[in-house]
Amino acid sequence: MFDSLQGDELYALLCKYLLDESTEEERAWVNAWRVADANNESILTGIQKVINTPLATPVTNTEAAWEQLYTAIGRPSYNEAPLTVAHKKPLRAWMRIAAILVVILGTTLVWRLLQQDEPTVLSGPLHTNLADGTVIDLGENGHLTPVKSFNKKHRAVHFRGHGVFDIAQNDQYPFVIHLDSIEVKVLGTRFTIDYHPDSAIMIHVDAGKVLVINHNTDDSIVLTQGMILRAENELDKFDVAGNVVDVDKKKLTFKDIPLSSVAQTIRTVYKVDIQLQDSSLFKIPISATFENESMDNIIASITFMTNLVAEKNGQLGYRIYRK
């Protein structure tokens, strides 16, 4: 009778039994199985131990996390008054005039306050320090707008253009850079952004780690040191590569890196197409450092090192193959 159930099926049934998910009939079967063989009881005890062993859980700080979330959603008021229906009473003439004056004065005051409270736009070229200790070098076309309530706990800015960010470390309150529908979230690191609306996006990480989220495409990715991300526009998928030491100087360092990955880095940094003849070339290791080299020089070095041949493939491409 008990030979009919083996392997996964038996475990599934025992698991249901131990988790109190089994039917009456199944319980009866397992109870009979337990006494049918002395070893069965120890098997069940062993499985129970596996089931009851707690899974490791990380230490969390819910209050700090709530503060972070509350800030991220714009700190909505807890005192939203419920809608009430007022009893209408006829207004006297002088009360009407007074009410109109109050509205006019109030509107003027609010308008003036809004003018005063307008967020500050910082434009490059500029070397600036923010209230949380973050240092930013804005390029000529760089425009940075910290949110009105920017402080050490609410670190968010809107950005366009070219800028180098050195973010002050704060593990509890990430620094968020809004590039319209793309968000860059960091805890503390140094990286460069080049972003122009309706045009190309480039992010390069010098040190640390950043999370990039595109709310348009529902895409997200973690970039680490030496990685570069490009996208043609906000609707384009992310193009990512590694081994980029300095993006402005086009400094690339490879140490025993497969040719396929080297080709991907060159594609992303130089925006050229590089085709490898077949997959047998993919794993050929490359060790080299290039800085501000022309594409022709880089391709010539790679083919020399690997004993391969390259030919130009149109205006913006190369094809690499065996001799």
Place this chain on the structure above:
Amino acid sequence: MLTIQEFEHIFKTQHHGCIAFATQYTGDPHVAEEVVQLVFTQLWEKRSTIDIQGTPKSYLLGAIRNTAISHWRKQQVRNQKETDFGQSQSQAADMPAFARDLENMLQLALQKLPERCREVFVLSRQQHLKYAEIADTMGISIKTVENQMGKALKILHEELKEFLPLILLLLSAGKGHHQFF
């Protein structure tokens, strides 16, 4: 519509469980926190239109699962690329060579489960969901949950069985000796 008070209550009661669940996918509590913050932010932004079927916990775990899996899959691609680049920072290398207790061993063994199997096991044993709730969260049938749990248990039992007799022996000895350790 969800008020800020209700939203705060949901967050504070579910945050720990959500982080624990997300960490199983991302392997990094910091990234898990990002995923959870993203899910709650979206919940708040969509509060006027969202229609939560079932419990908030079930909704949150489903949303975290979708977000975290998306992130996890990209991270797998990333790890593969990093391996290709010779920069692999595989977490496996950071794991202790000899796990000292069953909890650690279970954590290591969990990594050997197929993806869906691990999800079902974590939802059951970490989030303590019933089979029907797991089926609802993952969009699969209860029968599939039963099968995946059986498969998970079989693999975990195989992985850990050489340690189980010793642990059971220690536990039973500990019952008679309060000062066992």
